[in-house]
Amino acid sequence: MILQQFLTFFDSDLFIEDFTSHTKKDVFKEIANLLETTKKIFKAEIIIDLLEKREQLGTTAIGKGIAIPHCRSMAAEKLTVIVGLKQEGIDFDAPDQLPVKIVFVIIAPPQDVNYLPFLGKLVELLRDELARKRLLRVKSFKGFKKVITEFLTNE
């Protein structure tokens, strides 16, 4: 997936600078409500239920303060990405037990072909230690997009 296409999936309306929630369960509700309010999905409860079921398969926290809850759902019309921050961290049952400070939620309709390539590209970016450390310090959508653009441009 090329950089320009990757960047188009991030939306300032779907960037949460500071979750009001303190638990994984409430974070899912906050995200789903934002998606319903912005008309990205037609019913918040469907996404809450699905994200919780996805977690039953195993945590979507990948360690080092990052979680990527992801699933396919008919409730979404197109690939939708929400990014949220929580400076003090949220318990996500991470493999390294560290609290999660940045959450990327990816929801895609069943037939979407960009879902796995996007997920792969995101994981690849987050494996870069410097990129990860800088992303964990961002406070705004502008700063977030700047970090991603710089790292992927220099690939």
Added chain:
Amino acid sequence: MNDILQNLVILQDLDEMISELNNAEIITQQEEMGFEINGLEKLTEAREELIKKIPPEVFNHYNRVRTRYGRAIAPVRENICLGCFIKIPTQISSREMGNQVLRNCENCGRYLYWV
């Protein structure tokens, strides 16, 4: 939103998730990305619980249509069933109105939800 319709959408999503878990290539991809995948039986249990909330005749129809087409639920946009692309003969003018009642496409039989 109609409760049965909402549960059908969740069931369809859950069935897609379970189906992906039976695809070795997708599992390998996810594991290589660093995700744990080890709770299939929990999803199966969740599916059984969900089915209890759906009337048997609706669930039976869901199964029949899913066996035939792969997916038993289809979105509707501009009164077109996006499962078979046939126009729905209706006066429904909003998502809220469309999703209040459980409806089938008269052509393909899929359950419909308005997006």
